[in-house]
Amino acid sequence: MDKFTTLTGIAAPLPMQNVDTDKVIPARFLKTIKRTGLGVHLFDAMRYNNDGSENPEFVLNQEPFRKAEILIAHENFGCGSSREHAPWALLDFGIRCIIAPDFADIFFNNSFKNGILPVRLPRAVCDQLIEDSKLGGNARVTVDLERQVVVRPNGDEIPFEIDPFRKNLMLNGLDDIGQTLQHGTAIDGYEAGKKQSQPWLPTIAA
Amino acid sequence: MSGSAPRTLFDKIWDSHVVERLPDGTCILYIDRHLVHEVTSPQAFEGLRLAGRKLRRPDLTIAVADHNIPTKGPRTANEIQEEDSRIQVQTLEANVKAFGVPYIPILDVRQGIVHIIGPELGLSLPGTTIVCGDSHTSTHGALGALAFGIGTSEVEHVMATQTLLQSPAKNLRIDVSGTLGLGCSAKDIVLAIIGKITTAGGTGHVIEFTGDTIRALDMAGRMTVSNMSIEAGAKAGLIAPDQTTFDYIKGREYAPKGEDFERAVAYWKTLPTDAGARFDTEVFLSSADIAPMVTWGTTPGQVIPVTGVVPNPMDEPDEGKRAQLQRMLDYMALKPGQRMTDVPVDVIFIGSCTNGRIEDIRAAAQVAKGRKVADGVQALVVPGSGQVKKQAEDEGLDRILLEAGFEWRDPCCSMCLGMNPDKLTPGQRSASTSNRNFEGRQGIGGRTHLVSPAMAAAAAVTGKFTDVRQLG
């Protein structure tokens, strides 16, 4: 996973609530065995017309937002399925940070695992950032994870919260499997205890 | 544990699975059962391969292919027509072999939707932690397990370590009391709940469903309720284990047997929430307020009694919300004030992990018996597993449904989502017993209305949404 320290980029407005993961990436594109290459299908139904041409109304088809690295949305972003294809598609498109009032839990988790930073900020702040995005190419927003601030194009700094464990993994680009494996002895101990206390838990032969 | 402070069911399961609490409060949580399917696992296996890792506990893991499997005609991996689907299933079969993961072959009678077969095989047990790369893992919470969906990176994490890194969730109690009205089912209860608390009402919480209405449900009904907890945004949806749960589990293939079963039950009886335990939030519903429900919008929270009318976006004061409601109505091709019972349907889908159990098929067959599917309506019945299919056939339900003009298919996810040949075409309207009515969920441009199995069958025989209570 790539480190996330500071990101300065174009922020695209997506002022919608309940952007579900079927909207982020429809089910028919989940039939892949890879993590990459999903960016072209990001927001497929909103981004393309029925004949496959681009819908010029959709924000990511407009300049400068084609190169957006930050997305600003409304409540309950990423609700619905557990598909990690949603953050994969966002990442493949180039989005590294999503700012919204709140996120669905699984999507929130999945984002961190892929080096995408989900930032929770109040609705009024999101609306202000959406307003800022009307500055077009000048609407460059900075997300500084170390200092936990979002910097508006006018230089105003808005602080955000993040739990220290996730912050550390993101800043250092750490693989959390590797982290957990360092606790192998504790896991061994837990399993031994469980075998004693709940010997009836079923196992399955391959 | 000292056992002094009263704890909730969730707290007890959580506490008993913490391997280690890290300095910042994050926990390494032990996972008792990992269910794997073809859509969310290929990249996880690939990750293991690249890192030279293996599965820590293949014996706590079980894999099955469900999302891509056709429900009629040849259905083994190599026979799947669509290339992407075929590759995904073939990849699963190659991976389970390479990594030594127990796998239920497609033609095995035990094959089916992962959330149907976990409980059916006795693999989903009270007090355990169960995960799957699939949001509807919440289903297994009906047995008093802490069961939740995870992303593919977490699938890989469980494969490699049999644990997850987690922070505790908040406790939300949803209490439903009173006798459920005629024609109402578990599906109507859970739709009413989501209508009340909204699709984000459970975010950050684990729900415990309580109350005499919930207690009176059979296991199938409880699974329907827990299944849709995720549609309320919750991490999981638990129901305390009781005699109904123990009777359901007893004798199932992998369930503990004999003395082991007795020991297990003794433990399971310690799990229910202690008197006086604190919930962060409590919500109360009365069964008297629950009618046969139908969704009208494109989230499961937009739900009304079938006797209701399509709401008017102009009644919404918030401009942004108003625009969204209007967008939903446009997508669904509905008009404010339109009576739901005047809305015609094209396709009926009875199945999915929400309503693909034998009890659901019985409910549909009861309505279908002696009636005919309306002209121009296609009605699919898709059992959730091979065992459900077999039992339905043993009970003659397939004949009742076929005589009424329903199609009787082979088990799988089918028209719950557009990943296999069963799809809506653009503009088609469905009455569906599945769990999501998002835009395009059942096929591009498809219009989905979520209902119970009895309501779906009623719509099938009348050709429009119909109050099942009126059919007699």
Ligand code: SF4
């Ligand atoms: S039936 Fe639907 S919700 Fe359930 S696992 Fe299959 S696709 Fe997911």
